[in-house]
């Protein structure tokens with residue numbers, strides 16, 4: 001059961017003022033702007049479980065929202081506590097890698113592997 | 116001059132033994148502890164990752180055989196112990212610091228025997244020497260207190276700490292303890308999260324190797340809340356052999372996979388009928404469906420539990436079959452499934468990459 005290096009983070013740290021940087025085991029680095037990461041929350045309160053529709057209203061999320069704390073969840077995800085009080089979202093590494101906003105990934109996004 | 120026995124030689128000999136579940140030799144897995152060499156006398160401990168190891172005796176015999184072949188070795192003393200590895204996570208420290216593995220038991224549809232399986236799994240793990248808790252998260256129809264024969268509710272101390280009653284060697288908490296009979300509750304997402312947090316955070320679980328969680332049927336809010344509140348080691352899916360049931364089991368598996376919670380495997384319940392008189396096996400529903408589904412879905416098959424009146428009546432009487440009739444083939448089926456669950460848990464916990472460094 002070899003973990004896919006491109007989906008396994010080595011280090012998660014701060015970039016810019018409040019953005020989140022992930023260094024992946026394949027060497028790639030992703031930087032996620034704080035607010036767009038907050039808006040990408042996939043928790044039950046933010047995304048409808050079955051329809052996949054976004055329930056979150058962007059205008060209700062403060063402009064300067066930022067992560068206060070990041071904790072690992074199992075081996076597969078992180079949980080972020082946000083400055084707007086939201087903390088139920090779990091960000092799976094798989095999804096984070098696919099979401100990488102860098103130009104390289106934008107134009108040739110890695111495929112989501114079937115489980 | 117006699118050969119001098121070295122630690123390295125002993126370890127080399129032990130490297131020939133491979134753990135069948137983890138596919139690695141027991142030395143590189145770090146199972147060998149407390150080695151002492153005194154002239155020709157060698158002694159050490161093999162520390163397994165699960166008390167339920169089916170290959171315990173085999174390991175012990177092989178270890179003795181391999182080490183005695185080293186020139187100069189006179190006697191070999193092999194002790195066996197077990198230490199359940201914790202799930203690889205740090206977030207757990209918040210809510211349930213002493214709980215090493217949280218194992219939800221789920222099914223896509225109701226009535227497949229999820230609660231019966233959860234209770235017997237918990238008892239089986241406890242019988243194998245593990246410290247076990249059982250959380251009944253089925254708020255719609257909590258049945259664990261009945262199945263386990265719990266007569267006393269939890270004790271509340273300091274206004275808020277909940278001491279779970281222990282029965283059959285298992286610490287138990289259930290929504291049933293807190294509801295009036297027939298009280299209808301309509302739970303919404305936030306209340307569910309609240310309840311789960313309370314069951315986790317306010318209950319004095321103490322140190323547990325396994326916390327088995329009986330989930331309500333289906334793929335709804337509570338599964339999500341649970342996955343989003345605590346790190347789960349992996350889910351056990353219960354299904355009957357019928358096609359429809361398997362299709363919904365598939366949905367349950369898909370949900371956990373979507374949440375990135377590992378699936379430990381499928382247990383087929385009410386799999387086949389064993390005639391009490393002649394011992395013959397009758398596949399009334401065409402058993403083996405779950406086994407095939409497990410192959411198709413690429414998840415482990417954990418075992419099959421026969422359909423048996425004794426399993427139902429023992430549950431109705433509050434004495435799980437593992438206690439009321441431990442030598443029956445039914446008890447053995449549960450024990451076997453529990454061994455497989457424990458093995459899959461150690462696979463999950465040993466196979467992880469190094470934990471990620473977070474410096475935010």
Ligand SMILES: Nc1ncnc2c1ncn2[C@@H]1O[C@H](COP(=O)(O)OP(=O)(O)OP(=O)(O)O)[C@@H](O)[C@H]1O
Pocket residue numbers: 222224225226227228229230231232253256258331332384385386420421422423424426427428430431
């Ligand atoms: N292997 C079995 N053989 C015979 N009867 C069984 C077996 N497993 C479970 N039962 C019986 O089937 C009924 C349903 O089982 P159980 O309550 O465990 O299912 P469940 O999936 O938890 O149901 P629910 O969806 O209502 O929570 C019970 O009466 C139980 O005693």
Ligand SMILES: [Mg+2]
Pocket residue numbers: 229230231253256258
């Ligand atoms: Mg039930």
Ligand SMILES: [Zn+2]
Pocket residue numbers: 041042043044045046047086088089
């Ligand atoms: Zn959210």
Ligand SMILES: [Zn+2]
Pocket residue numbers: 028029030100101102103104105106
């Ligand atoms: Zn990128």
